[in-house]
Every structure is written in C-alpha cells, then in structure tokens.
Amino acid sequence: MAQLVVRDLTRRFDSGGGISNISLTVEKGQFLVLLGPSGCGKSTLLRLIAGLEVPDSGEIEIDGVNRLQKGSHRDAVAMVFQNLALYPHMTAFQNIAFPLQLRRTPHDEMERRVRESASKAGLALDLNRFPRELSGGERQRVALARALVREPQIVLMDEALASLDAQLRLSLRSELKEFQRRTGRTFVYVTHDQAEALALADILAVMRAGTIEQIGRPEDVFTKPATEFVARFLGSPPMNLFPATVEAGGVRIADAHIPALIAKNSLDPVLVGIRPDDFRLEGGAESIGIEVVVEAIEYSGTGFLLHARWGESSVTAIVPKRFETGSQLKLHVSRHCLHFFDVTNGTRLSI
Numbered sequence: 001m002a003q004l005v006v007r008d009l010t011r012r013f014d015s016g017g018g019i020s021n022i023s024l025t026v027e028k029g030q031f032l033v034l035l036g037p038s039g040c041g042k043s044t045l046l047r048l049i050a051g052l053e054v055p056d057s058g059e060i061e062i063d064g065v066n067r068l069q070k071g072s073h074r075d076a077v078a079m080v081f082q083n084l085a086l087y088p089h090m091t092a093f094q095n096i097a098f099p100l101q102l103r104r105t106p107h108d109e110m111e112r113r114v115r116e117s118a119s120k121a122g123l124a125l126d127l128n129r130f131p132r133e134l135s136g137g138e139r140q141r142v143a144l145a146r147a148l149v150r151e152p153q154i155v156l157m158d159e160a161l162a163s164l165d166a167q168l169r170l171s172l173r174s175e176l177k178e179f180q181r182r183t184g185r186t187f188v189y190v191t192h193d194q195a196e197a198l199a200l201a202d203i204l205a206v207m208r209a210g211t212i213e214q215i216g217r218p219e220d221v222f223t224k225p226a227t228e229f230v231a232r233f234l235g236s237p238p239m240n241l242f243p244a245t246v247e248a249g250g251v252r253i254a255d256a257h258i259p260a261l262i263a264k265n266s267l268d269p270v271l272v273g274i275r276p277d278d279f280r281l282e283g284g285a286e287s288i289g290i291e292v293v294v295e296a297i298e299y300s301g302t303g304f305l306l307h308a309r310w311g312e313s314s315v316t317a318i319v320p321k322r323f324e325t326g327s328q329l330k331l332h333v334s335r336h337c338l339h340f341f342d343v344t345n346g347t348r349l350s351i
Contacts, residue, residue: 002063002076002153002186003028004049009058011048012210019044019210022058026203029184031177033218035197036207037233042190043158045207049188050079050156062153078147082159084139086131086146092118092138093127096146113149120183121145122175136164137172144179157189161196173199194236198222206230224339228346231273231339237305237316239273239339246270251340254311256290260351262340270349273339276305279317283332290315290331294323 004026012018019041026032034042047053049060051067060067062076078099086095093114100110118127121144131139140160147155161169161176177200180187191197197204198218205215206229214226225231231239244251246268250259253272264270283289292308292315299305304322308315308329317331340349 033201078152
C-alpha cells in the first residue's frame with residue numbers, strides 16, 4: 001500500500017476535454033472514488049495516474065517519489081479496465097500470469113504468485129478454463145487477480161463493474177470493499193453510479209468539467225454539498241432546489257418564510273435545497289410546512305415517490321403512503337435539513 005499525491009495536474013485535449021489543476025491526496029490503504037457525469041475527466045485522471053497519459057503539467061507522487069521524473073510510473077500501479085481486456089486465447093492462469101511472463105519471472109515464483117493472487121481475488125475455479133467458459137463475475141475476478149499479481153502499490157479501476165447485471169454488481173461490490181480492507185491496498189475507482197460510489201468510498205471526489213467540485217468523506221459530501229452542482233448530482237431522486245429571496249430574518253420561497261441568518265443583502269436571490277427524503281407528513285417545533293398539489297405518484301417498493309406543485313415550483317418527495325392526483329397535501333421539513341446556495345456562483349452559503 002502507498003500514499004498517492006496528485007499536485008496541480010493538467011491535461012487538455014484539442015477537443016476541449018481533459019482536466020485542469022487537480023490536486024488530491026489518498027492516504028495509504030484508502031479507497032478513493034472518482035464520481036461524475038460522462039466527459040467530466042475522471043477517466044483521464046485515472047489514466048494519468050496509471051501512466052497511460054502524460055500530463056501537460058503537474059506532479060504524481062507515490063510514497064513521496066515523483067513517478068513522472070523517475071520514469072517508473074507504471075511499475076507502482078495496476079489497472080482494471082471496464083472491458084476487462086482478457087485474452088480470449090489464454091486460460092485464466094495464463095491471463096493472470098501474463099504480466100509476470102513479460103518480466104521473465106521464474107516459473108516456480110510465477111506459479112506461486114498466480115495462485116496467491118487468484119485466492120485473494122476470490123477465484124475458486126479451474127484456472128485452465130478460458131474466458132469464454134467463465135461467468136461475468138469470474139472474468140471480473142480474473143482481471144482483478146491479474147492486476148494484483150504484480151504486487152502493485154496502487155490498484156486503479158475504471159468502471160470495472162459496469163458491464164455486470166445489477167445483482168452481480170451488488171455482490172462483487174461488497175467483495176471488492178472487503179478485499180480492499182483485508183489487503184490494505186490503496187484503490188482509485190472511477191464510476192458514474194452514485195450508489196456504488198457511496199458504498200465503496202473512503203474518500204469521494206465529485207468531478208465536473210475537468211475539475212474536482214468537492215472531495216471528502218461520502219457522508220459529508222452527501223449531507224453537506226459544497227455547490228449547487230453536487231447537490232443536484234448526488235442523490236436519487238436529486239435534491240429539490242427552489243428559487244428564493246433574502247428578507248429580514250430569513251428567506252422567502254413562494255408563501256413560506258424560512259428563518260435563517262445568511263450573509264446576503266435583502267432581496268438577493270438564493271437557492272434553497274431540500275432532499276426528497278427529508279420531507280415529512282407530520283410537523284414539529286423546528287419544521288416548516290408547505291402546501292402542495294399532487295401531480296403524480298410512483299410506487300418504489302419501499303415507499304412512494306411524490307411529484308407535486310408548490311406555487312411555480314415542482315416538488316419531489318418520498319412519502320410512506322399513496323395520495324390521489326390533484327389532492328392537496330401539506331409537507332413538512334426541519335429547518336436543519338435545509339441547504340442554501342448562492343445563485344451567482346453556486347457555492348454553499350453558511351447559515
């Protein structure tokens with residue numbers, strides 16, 4: 001395991017994509033997840049760490065060594081790709097052993113390391129079978145074992161579970177996290193799946209347009225989004241964001257006054273965020289009530305997803321029972337569950 005430090009890393013493409021001035025630190029044995037929409041630069045950042053791309057500027061340090069200067073960048077990391085990149089004409093054993101064959105590793109040592117890596121990756125099968133004879137989960141484990149056989153300091157994974165069905169993804173996700181904890185490896189994992197990111201990450205970095213929008217513990221990023229973008233992107237269903245104006249002692253949304261001390265001038269526009277699962281049907285001493293009209297409702301298996309209208313704004317809420325379309329309903333939310341954002345730059349406002 002190793003500490004990874006990325007400092008002021010930039011890589012721009014003629015098409016306009018890439019990353020700009022990214023800095024982050026992943027401590028030894030941590031699991032960093034890069035989350036963001038397509039084209040945000042997360043895979044580019046991963047490929048730079050892997051040594052598959054050369055940055056325009058910046059540094060990549062692994063355990064205090066600048067790998068770009070030393071020229072041994074790829075020796076410290078191993079990567080598992082989305083398509084797994086297994087050789088179809090090779091057996092599972094040969095696929096796992098291939099990196100060692102390139103290094104002309106002695107046969108006895110190669111045999112030992114392949115068996116050890118297969119065991120660590122949870123492979124309990126005949127390694128003489130070909131990829132076409134393996135299930136999706138087994139192929140995934142072969143790819144992970146091949147990454148581990150070189151005994152890398154850092155393991156990189158690019159959408160590595162994306163091609164699997166939902167049930168198998170859930171199972172392998174748990175196995176992967178347990179494997180990372182057991183071996184103490186440093187992981188960097190790219191995904192666009194929010195549930196996967198929140199479940200796996202020790203540290204979560206939300207990316208947008210080639211930069212890191214917010215980085216921190218997943219529970220902190222979720223409960224206290226630093227920007228309007230993170231608030232909209234993280235969460236399913238996404239956070240409700242309502243236009244509001246600052247007034248004496250708080251802000252006003254439609255017909256509701258929300259007590260809050262915000263460092264903005266009176267009549268300044270702001271955005272107020274409420275997560276759908278923070279609404280309640282019963283109010284309390286610290287709650288605010290809003291009158292809505294039900295427009296549609298969907299059953300999710302664990303509750304009901306309510307789509308409603310509040311003045312000129314649409315509202316999404318998770319409620320425990322069904323309501324008829326067109327009916328009026330009062331929803332309540334605690335003042336402690338409210339989020340405030342600056343309209344001009346999207347940053348979070350302190351209360």
